[in-house]
Structure formats: structure tokens, C-alpha cells
Amino acid sequence: MDKKKYMLKINDLKAGIEDVEILKGINLSVNKGEVHAIMGPNGSGKSTLSAVIAGNETYEVNSGSILFDGEDLLDLDPDQRAHKGVFLSFQYPVEIPGISVSNFIKAAITEKRKVLGLGPISAKELLSSMKEKMELLSMKKGYLSRNMNEGFSGGEKKRNEIFQMAMLEPKLAILDETDSGLDIDALRIVANGVNKLKSKENATIIITHYQRLLDYIVPDFVHVLHNGRIIKSGGKELAHELEEKGYDWVTKEADEKWGY
């Protein structure tokens, strides 16, 4: 098959921490313009998968490849992956006291533009772009001068993740449990933001335990991750089925097959 066909092609990915293998052979293909949801019970490896795609060195990759536009991400550092267009929205965004949101965004964008050989962006241009994206996410004035995630509520932190995504305009956005800690209004705002940022050129992977977020961001494909493997894939109706029947009916079958 032509490697170039997919934006993201994960082949037999095995990874873990020290001797514990968490991902036991992941295969996943994502085309541009698509929204994929990865669902699964706690401990199935969902967050590990997103961390490995983003390049977290805590995890050791034992075999497999992650081709992004034909290039193996495993050969690149996390910042290089970001420059290629990979973005991870963290389940637990990190507080960075001492640097404001606007300075943080500026540092990220300046570096990306430098690496990509684009000229510097003017402060004015950057600010107006930030304001536009803030509006999209119904963010309050004064937010830009607050320190990065410091003292942010759970909802504000998640909104801040999507704000960064909006500013960095990634080709592939991975949203790791973006719905956790959000009330229904915040969920709607965040989902609306993600939907507006969707295009034919980019793709989104939504990692979630619940089907709730998928009512707002409708996936093209749903995958069930269990014990480090994708054990079932389907359309958006699979998410509803999981919501209704729980995970047991799919995991049982897989456990029998893989011998747990």
C-alpha cells in the first residue's frame, strides 16, 4: 500500500514503561479530514497511545512505527513532531508559573515559524489572531496575561488546550480526555471550538472514556482499545452501543481471543 495515502499510519506499535508492555500491537490509519474516536475502559492504554504519538520519553517503544505524512515520528523529538503538525491536548495540562499565556503562545509560534522557515509574525498580528481564537472559545479578557494554567479551573485548563490548538493549527490533533472535568456548558464551548477548527486538511483523534463528547463532535470512526490492542472498530453508532451496553460485551470476546 502506498505509505503516503494516510496522514497517520500506526503499524504494530508496542510500547510500555520499563518491562511492562502497555501497547501490545496497535494498528491505526487516519486520513485527513477524518475524526476518529478511541474509546476504552480505564487502563486500556488510551493515554499511553497519545503520549507515545506525541513523543513522551517516559514510554519506551519496543517495535512498530508511527508514520505521519510518510515519515516515522519515532525518529523525531516532541518539538519536531509539533513542527510537523502533531498536537496533543493534555488530559492534565501542566501549570507553568511565571510565564503568561500570551508569552507562551508567542514562544511556541515563533519557534515553529523559525523551524519552518517562515518569517517572524508581528506582535499586532499575533495579538489579533489570539483575540479571534479567544472569542471562538468564549474566553474572558485578561486571560492572556494570566500565568500558564496557574490557578486555572479544570474547565479553563481544557479550554486553554483548545486555544493553543487553535493558535498552532495542527494537521493532527489528539484530544486526550478533553471532556473530563468539563461541565455541560464548557463541554459545548470546547466541542464547538473543535468543530470550527475541523477542515478537509486536518484530522482529529478523540480519546475518551465516555460517549458524551461524541454527541458534540461526531466521529467518522470509533475504535475500542482494550489491553493495549484495538479490539473493535466501527462507525459512530459503535459509541452509542458502548454507552448502552458498556464495554463488557466487546472485551469478553477479545479476552477469549487473546487469552486473558
Add this chain to the structure above:
Amino acid sequence: MGLLENIQKNIADNPILINSEAAFSKFLELGFPDIKNEEWKYTSLKKVISYEYEIEKNTEEISEKEIKSNSLNFHNAIIFLNGKIYSKPKIKGVTISNFEDQNPSFDNAITALNASIASNGYSISVDSNTVVSEPIEILFLTKNSSNNFIQYRNNINVEENSEVKIVEHIKNLSEKICFTNSVTLVKLKKYAKIEHNKLQDNNDNQISIDHTYVDQDKNSISTINTLIFGGLFTRNNLNFTQNGERGESNMNGIVILDNKEFADNHTFMDHKMPNCESNELYKGIYLGRAKGVFNGKIMVQPDAQKINAFQANNNLLLSDNSSINSKPQLEIYADDVKCSHGCTIGQLDENALFYMNTRGISKEDAKAILTFAFASEALDKITIKELSSLARDLMSKKLNVNLSF
């Protein structure tokens, strides 16, 4: 020979050097402290006093150009060349002169030595109801053809309802060692306010021991900001005494050291009266083989109820061979007080580094940003804009980073 013998020889050659026999005999009796002395447990003077020094001799001429390039070029500046006042500003409501201490006090061997032989230093006296709008720069420039031991004895007096801001810095222009032993006495009358900044971006030929005593009347506010970005050996002793109610004392420090540089910040907060406040925040960043010491003592006397005392010393060790000894000391003899202290020693947060990496910020830049962010809380306490932007520049130079944000 060593410093002690150098001093004795100099005094034998020149008897008028002594201003206080009592202080000098105390110094001889005590001698330079060694590490058996609890206050010097982690700070050895052994090497410092083993060098050969001249006592304020063998000075070289310092040009106008050198003055200009080493000065912060504030409008108001007191400039010392090789220990003596060279120029001083005229400021309305402020009297500036060479300080002549008629009855020099001392409380240890080093201050006793200063009291015995110091003959130079500044005296700043701010009249009552006077707000000095522009900061006063005090620059001590030295240039020597041999190692040199130099004393300064300074005095700042701020009368009622008055306010002054000061930036003090030392520059050694020679390749030879300059060992500065300075004592500064600050007296704040009621409702007086001072911000005293000590910029110690010393080169590796500078040894400094500083003792600053701040005596506060009621409702006065004192702030001392210490910025250490180098120096072969630096020991600062800040002593605050609150003699009236509703006083406030603030100490902030940023220490960034590399190579074999050494700095020791010793602070003593004496809460004698009720309803007072003290805030202390020291941030240390150590690279190379640098060593740091922090000793923060807070004393709350029996009558000093309703005290609010805060102390924090946070340190980043960015190399395997750097080290810090941090010791908070609280002595509380009153029962209705709020005292908190904390000390942290760590490396940069790996999670934060990864988070920044995923946003496209390189490891190197992420480290720089986090290191800066770490120090910025203390940097924010400086209210003199020129100084905080200079401090930023010096910090980025010291950390060898380019800050694009």
C-alpha cells in the same frame, strides 16, 4: 602570610589606620571564623583569607570611560573609585557625605574588623516628608595591581514619612582579587520606606562580605533585593530589627551561579514588636560546580504577638556537581503568630518540559523559560524598571539563553 598577617603588618606600618582599639582587639581575640562556628558551618573562609592582600594600596587609575561603561547611568549616582567617594549627586532633601562613624558598633569578628579600620563609605540622610523620586545608584569601582582588601562603612537614615530607592553594586576592574568587607547601617523612622537593591554581578576576582543592619520604627517598610549573578565568594548578612508596631520587612533574592562560584545568604529577622510582617523569598539556580548556602533565621520575641512571618527558599540544581545547603531557623516565643517557611531543592519539572516540547518549544528553550519562570517571582519584587530589565539581561547571559518571549 595571609590576610591576618597582612592586616597586622599594615597596621604596624601605619598606626592611624585604627579608628577603634576596642573593635580591633575584639577582632584579634575572635579571629576569622572557621567552620566550627555555627554561623559559618557551610562557608569556609580558609581559602579567602589565605591569599595575600594589600590594604587599600596599589590602586590604578580608573578612566571616565570605565566609569561610564560600568555604571547603570542613573541620574543620581554616588561613585566610589578605589574606596573613596569620587562623585555624588545633589538631591533636594537628601544629604550625602562620606560616612564617619564616631562610635562604630560590631557584633562579630568581621564587623569588628570593619569597625576598626574602615574609613570610607557613604552616608545618605533623607529629610522627613521627602519622597526621593529617582533611585540612587551607588557604584564601588576598584582597580588594583595587587590583591586588595577594602572596607566600606555606610549609613542610611530615612526620616519620618520619607521614601528612597537605592541600587548598590560593586565592580572590580582588575585581574587581581578585590575583597570587600562592607557594613551598612539603615535606620528607618516611622512611616519611612526603603527599597535597597544589591546587584552583585561580580566577576570571579571579587570576594564580598556584606553586613546590613536595618533598624525599623513603627509603620516603616524595608525591602532588600539581592541579585547575585557571579563572584568568587559572596556572603551577605541581612539583619532586620522591628522596634515598632506595624512594621514590614521584605527580603528577596535571586542567585544564579556557575563554575566554582559561591554565595551564602544569611538573614536574620528579629520580630520584637506585635502586628508586624516579614516576607522572605530567595530563589537559587546553580550550574557547574557552584555552591550556595541559605540560612534564614526568624526570631519572634515574647511580646511580638500577631506576627505574620513568611520565608521561602527555592533552589534549582541544574548540574550534577552543584550544591546548596539551606537552613531555615525559627525561634518563636509568642503564641499568637503566623509563621511559615519552606525550602525546596529540585530540578526542572519533566512534565512541564514535555508539555512545552509538544507545543514546539525546543528542550533548550523550554529549560530557559522554566528557569526564568522559576526566578521571576523574586524578580517581580523589584520596582525599578531599569534594574529589572538589566537583571533579565544579566540572567539570560548567565544562563546562556536567548529569550524571545
